[in-house]
Structure formats: structure tokens, C-alpha cells
Amino acid sequence: MGHHSCCNKQKVKRGLWSPEEDEKLINYISSYGHGCWSSVPRLAGLQRCGKSCRLRWINYLRPDLKRGSFSPQEAALIIELHRILGNRWAQIAKHLPGRTDNEVKNFWNSSIKKKLVSHGVPDLATFPDIPNPNASPEAFFSLNGNPNLIPSPQDHQLYLPSPTSMLQSGFDLANYNLEFVHFQPPPAPPLPDPSSYDPTWPWGCHPHLNQEDYVLGNEVGPIYIETKPINPNFSLPSFNSPSMAPMMPKLSETISGNDRILPSSSFPHEVVDPVARLPSLPSGSHPHAPHVPISHFDYIEAIISSLPS
């Protein structure tokens, strides 16, 4: 079990690769490509199984690998993608050029996970469900009370929605075509009137978008997801309706290597500090308020930058 036929036909070496083995593999693949991996070790003169050769090439020898430590931006993107995708390391790695799934996985398990846990941040991908957007504040992911997480001078709470509850809510994905738009980002819009915030809708909404356009996260944030209905007979819910909530994780599920998630560095304009953009709300406002238009990404970046190394 687990051993491919190529591994059973002959005695194969295991364990760390020697420089000589690496050289053989590089020379062979550089000249002929890998073709069928099961035949690579024989043709390259290696006492390894094809699977081991494939892994060695993909994770270590490929010329387009970045190597080196992860940048804070990469870490932030990994955390954001992990929140959306869970432990789908291969999918996450596709959004990090030069990084492998193994590398991302190791980085998560050895670094990020421990940091987040030690700072009291729950595993965002497995956070308990929220029955509906009107659930009690306790049902939301509250960061309040942890000064390390939100460097806000104001007494603001930030509630983030649970992804998993929405995954189970049966949104009809077939009616949507998910597009990750490489867009000319709009200039940072003026803050909407806080009173216009939908208290049940913790995600930011671009005030200038029409009914067919939706933004998940902050309109000036690094992850910009636009969806358009492809079924003309399908009636979209109203823009601020909480019933929109179920669609988000379903859409997120469709993220693939062909989709584009833009790092903040690709934005031609300055990314506005989401915290600095927090509106001042009158005291005694909605207990969930303010539902700030802050992207998870920005928030995670703030976390990462505030963590001790």
C-alpha cells in the first residue's frame, strides 16, 4: 500500500538526496523533461522510485522555486487563503509563486499555527458555525480584548463571519460565475455613512457598485473578488441583504490556480490603513457595530506585524 509499482520492482534508496543524485535528476529533466515519472529513475540512473524523484524535483530542484523565508505579505496571504480553503495546501501554494505545497504546509504547521494559537486566535478554517447573521455577538469571531491583534486606538470591535456555517447553507453556486478580476482599482472611496452599515453584514461593501457587483473584504484590500450572475433569470438578493452571506464561502470554494488573487503590492495606489479608516460611531449604537470595511487580509497583516518573531 502506498508504494507504486515502480518502487517495488527494484531496491530503491530512501532518505535524503545526495548532491550527486540531485545532479543526475537535474541533468536528466533539463535534457528530456520528466515525462513518465516512473521511468525517470531508470533513465536518469537513480536508485530511487519515480515518486521520490517527482517529489524531489517539485519541492526542491525546480528552477522556479523561491526558497528562503516567507515574507510577512506571504504569511498574511497564507493565513487568508487558509481561512478560505482550509488545509488545501496545493491550492494555497498556487497563489504563492515559487512556493510549494509542502513548504506552505511546513510553514503553517511550524510557525503560523503556533503563533496564532499562542495569541488566542482560533483556527479560522474550523471556527464554529454561526447559524445566521443575526446570531448573538458571542457567535461571531470577536477580536475585542486582545490588544495585540488590533492596533486600534479606538474601542472598536471587529466581528468576522464564520465561513463554515455559510458553506452549509446551500447557496446555488450554479447561478454564479466567479471571477477574480484583475482590475484597475478604484480610488479609495470616502467612508460610507456609518449609519448605512448593515449591522448583519460584517463584510465591506463597495458603496459604488451596482447590484451585480459584490466585493468580499475591503474594496482597497489586497483580495478583490467580483461575482457576476450568469443566469439572467436568477434574481439576486438585494445588495445589503444578509441572505447574500451564504454565497461567499461557496464562491471561495471555487478558487483555483487559474484564479487571480492579487497581493497588495500589485495595487498601484496606496492601500489605506483599514484601522485608520474606522468611522467613529456614536456610543450606544448597534452592539455589533461597527462592522468595518476591513479585509481579513489587512487584519491578518496587522496580526503578523504585531507578533513577536
Add this chain to the structure above:
DNA sequence: AATATTGCCAACCGCCTGTCG
């Protein structure tokens, strides 16, 4: 200085899926 512990990460294991005959 010696030993124990911890953390990192390359590599392996087992399983799943797609393809092909």
C-alpha cells in the same frame, strides 16, 4: 562541555482520483 529538548523541514506514507487499455 555534555546532554536534553525543541523546531524546522525534507522526505515518506497512505489514500484518492483520473486515465487508459
Add this chain to the structure above:
DNA sequence: TCGACAGGCGGTTGGCAATAT
């Protein structure tokens, strides 16, 4: 339709280096 096979994935392990005792 079925079985064999290869590719691919996530979970786990084991070796090594760094750090602590």
C-alpha cells in the same frame, strides 16, 4: 465496467541543527 497504473495530495515521520538546561 473494471483493474492497473501514475500523478497528486494531505498527514506524518525522522533527521538534523539550534537552543536550553
